[in-house]
Amino acid sequence: MSFSPQSRVWVYQSDRKFTSTEENQIIDKLAVFTNQWKAHGNELLATAEIRYGYFIILVVDETQANVTGCSIDSSVRLIKEIEQEYHVDLFNRFNMAYKVNDDVKVTNKEDFETLVNIKQITPDTIVFNNMVLTLEDLNQKWEVPFKNSWHSTVFAHLL
Known part of the structure; x- marks a missing residue:
């Protein structure tokens, strides 16, 4: 899959490194989510990854469909579920x-x-x-x- 350099990016940083088992489980959850992520019924061209064992990165290419408030909320719910399940803090900007x-x-x-x-x-x-907003800025x-x-x-x- 090829993503536009202007694709939107969200970076969530963990307060501890994920174990390799946790990382594999989280990547599976992220794949399920991004494969069915929609905005007002439109499928989003999205992907997710974990870098360095600490950073969950979500990417959406809005050339196919724009992200909406509801679709962002659904991604935040997923990240909060990961936080609770793996006992990590993914929202502490400090x-x-x-x-x-x-x-x-x-x-x-x-x-x-x-x-x-x-x-x-x-x-x-x-x-x-972690405040980068686009794929180009991420890179x-x-x-x-x-x-x-x-x-x-x-x-x-x-x-």
């Missing part, structure tokens, strides 16, 4: 994700701030911008150096 070498780490805002303060997170540390602006991210604005006083 959890920050970053890379150490190629290993993803997730921490709360306060601990992230401490890591910036003690220079364990540097201007070149890769951080994740180009999701994993960025701290110095080029919104994080650097929030934590600028520590640099």
Whole structure:
């Protein structure tokens, strides 16, 4: 399946890494959901994946049919079900994700701030911008150096 670069994207970050068993089960749930996801009776061209064991990513190509409030609500219900079933937090926007070498780490805002303060997170540390809105942005602006991210604005006083 080929998706437009302007496809809409939603990124949900877990507060812990999924086990491989959990990841496989969640991918199956996401596949069932995206294969039947509709907006006002129109099938949506959608896909979902898990990256790095932490990030659930939903993609909808609106060239076929536009996402509606009801269809977004149904995806949020699914994500909330996954949260409850696997005892994870997927909606806490104060959890920050970053890379150490190629290993993803997730921490709360306060601990992230401490890591910036003690220079364990540097201007070149890769951080994740989960606020990307399109597939193009996901591919180009999701994993960025701290110095080029919104994080650097929030934590600028520590640099």
